[in-house]
Amino acid sequence: MIKGVIEKLTVKDVKTKNGIKPTWSINVDGQWYGGIWDKPSYSEGDYVEFDTTQRVYKGQTYYSVSGLVNVLNQQSSTNGSTGTAPAKKTTTKRYNCTCEQFPINPLDRQMSIIIQSSINRATEIALAKYNTSSATDQKKVTTEDLVKEVLALTDLIAAKASGQDLMEEILLEKKEKYEEYQKLLQGELDDDPSQPEQPE
Numbered sequence: 001m002i003k004g005v006i007e008k009l010t011v012k013d014v015k016t017k018n019g020i021k022p023t024w025s026i027n028v029d030g031q032w033y034g035g036i037w038d039k040p041s042y043s044e045g046d047y048v049e050f051d052t053t054q055r056v057y058k059g060q061t062y063y064s065v066s067g068l069v070n071v072l073n074q075q076s077s078t079n080g081s082t083g084t085a086p087a088k089k090t091t092t093k094r095y096n097c098t099c100e101q102f103p104i105n106p107l108d109r110q111m112s113i114i115i116q117s118s119i120n121r122a123t124e125i126a127l128a129k130y131n132t133s134s135a136t137d138q139k140k141v142t143t144e145d146l147v148k149e150v151l152a153l154t155d156l157i158a159a160k161a162s163g164q165d166l167m168e169e170i171l172l173e174k175k176e177k178y179e180e181y182q183k184l185l186q187g188e189l190d191d192d193p194s195q196p197e198q199p200e
Contacts, residue, residue: 001049001050001051002028002033002049002050002051002052003047003048003049003072004028004029004047004048005028005029005045005046005047005048006026006027006028006042006043006044006045006046006047006048007027007028007029007030007044008026008027008044009024009025009026009027009040009042009043009044010024010025010026010027011023011024011025012025021037022039023035023036023037024036024037024039024040026040026048026065026069028048031063032063033050033052033063033064033065034062034063034064034065035053035064035065035066036065036069040069041071042069042071042074043074045074046071046073046074047071047072047073047074048069048070048071048072049069049070049072050065050066050067050068050069050070051065051066051067052064052065052066053066058180060173060176060177103162103163103164103166104162104163104164106162106164111158111162114158114161114162115154115158117161118153118154118157118158118161119150119154121153121157122149122150122151122152122153122154122157123150125153126146126149126150126153127146129149130146
C-alpha cells in the first residue's frame with residue numbers, strides 16, 4: 001500500500017484495442033504510477049493511498065495503480081481548508097531509504113563543506129602518491145600536474161559523497177524513458193510500456 005502526497009498529475013492519450021483513450025498518471029514521493037483509466041476525483045497536493053502493480057519492460061520497472069485511489073486528506077483551497085497533508089520526506093526510492101536530502105542539490109550550501117573536505121582528502125592522496133614515487137619521477141612532476149590531479153580527485157570524491165554520481169545515473173534513466181515515449185508518440189512502439197492493457 002502506497003501513501004503520500006500527489007506531487008504531479010498528468011494525462012495523455014494512449015492507443016488501446018478500443019481506440020484512443022485518455023489515461024492518467026500520478027507522481028508520489030518522486031515515483032510515477034500510471035494505469036489510471038477513470039478521470040481522477042483527486043488533484044495535486046492531496047494525500048492519498050492506493051495499491052500498485054509493476055511490470056518490467058526492456059529492463060525497466062514500471063508501476064501502475066491497482067484499484068481505487070483513496071483520498072485521505074485533501075489539499076487546502078481558497079474556499080476553505082479541508083485538511084493538511086502530513087509533511088513528506090525526500091525519498092531515494094532506488095535504495096529504499098528515506099533521507100533528508102540525497103542526492104544533495106549542487107546549489108545547496110552543504111556542497112561547499114563537501115567540496116572543501118574533498119579537496120583536503122584529494123590533496124592528501126596526491127601528495128602521498130608524489131612522496132612515495134622515486135626521485136626521478138618526482139622531478140618530472142610539475143606544480144600544475146599536482147593541481148590537475150588534486151582537482152580530478154576532488155571531483156570524484158565530491159560526486160560520490162554528495163550522490164551526484166547517482167543523480168547522473170537517474171537522469172540517464174529518465175532520458176532513456178523519455179526517448180521511449182517519443183518513439184511511442186511516433187508510432188514506433190506497439191504499446192505504452194508504463195500502462196497495463198485496458199480491460200475489455
